Amino acid sequence: MDQEQAVAKAKTRGGDLWDSLRTLVYAVLIAIGIRTVAYEPFHIPSESMLPTLLVGDYVFVSKYAYGYSKYSIIFSPPVFDGRILGSAPKRGDVVVFRWPRDPSIDYIKRVIGLPGDRVQVRDGALLINGEPVKRRRIEDFERRDRFGNVVERIAQWEETLPGGAVYNTLDLYNYNAGDNTGVYTVPAGHFFMMGDNRDNSQDSRVPVEVGGVGYVPADHLIGRAEVRWISIDQSASLLKPWTWFGALRWGRMFTGIN
Known part of the structure; x- marks a missing residue:
């Protein structure tokens, strides 16, 4: 050469x-x-949104649903304040947001109260602006092991919010601390969030100063959870690829979130 x-x-x-x-x-x-x-994937690590979301669900979150804040951008650079191209969430939306106490941490909950709403829980029942939210007892939620055996049955309720959003909630315990609360008046520019697993959710019923969520500022919203794209139960091991296929929850894949 x-x-x-x-x-x-x-x-x-x-x-x-x-x-x-x-x-x-x-x-x-x-x-x-x-x-x-557009869209960002998120993993569900806890049971606070049972029965709607299970541990091991992976969801796509619409970033354009509510417009954009600095938290919409990777690493959250302080390029602007507030939201641009913003629109307000509706009651019943399942939303990913940044924890007000530490904005590096993502939470996912359901929007229950809008700015100006008065929210209260009385004997486990939800009230908005003094009116009880319609709910009815439905079949128990069945927690199953990896072999499909029922290991626990949990009381389940169907709620219908003002505006028409319908979803299911769980009632693990009677007379839990969150079953009877004072009246929360949602400040302007904030939202009141609750988990569907009502007795196992640190949400807006608990002040942010003591580890709860408190009222969530509008600019902390990341987006609306719209679809489960994959779901893997806890029998899968990252270091054992042969367990992955059997751990897939096929019936939950590419299903909408209500």
């Missing part, structure tokens, strides 16, 4: 490397753009 061929080959290798690097950079920028303005 003469010197000219060697130089040409080196230039080709350098060009290929640069093309690959440029393609990678474009792919990363496109992924960040989609995550910022």
Whole structure:
């Protein structure tokens, strides 16, 4: 190989490397753009939203549903205050938001109270603006083990919020601390959030100063959870790929969230 061929080959290798690097950079920028303005995936790590969301559900969250704040952007740079292109969530929306006490932490709950609403829980029943929320007892929620055996039955209720949102809630215990509360008046620019697993949820019933959620500022909203795209039960092990297929909850995949 003469010197000219060697130089040409080196230039080709350098060009290929640069093309690959440029393609990678474009792919990363496109992924960040989609995550910022369109949809972002989230993993459900706790049982606070049972029966709607199970541990191991992965959901897509619409980032454009409520517009954008600095928390919509990766690493949350302080590029602007408030929200742009904003629209308000509705009662009953399942929302991902940043914890007011530590905005690096994501929470997912259901919007129960809008700005100005008066929210109260009395004997386990929800009241909004002094009116009881319609609810009816339905079949128990069945907690199952990895083999499909029923290991626990939990009282389940169907609630219908003003505006028509319908969803199910769980009642683990009678006379739990969150079953009887004072009246919460939601401040302007804030929202009142609750988990569907009413006796196992640190939500707006608990002040943020003592580890709860408190009232959630509008600019802390990330987006609306719209679809479960995959669901994996806890029998799967990251280090045992052969367990992954059997752990999939096929019936929950690509299903809407209400």
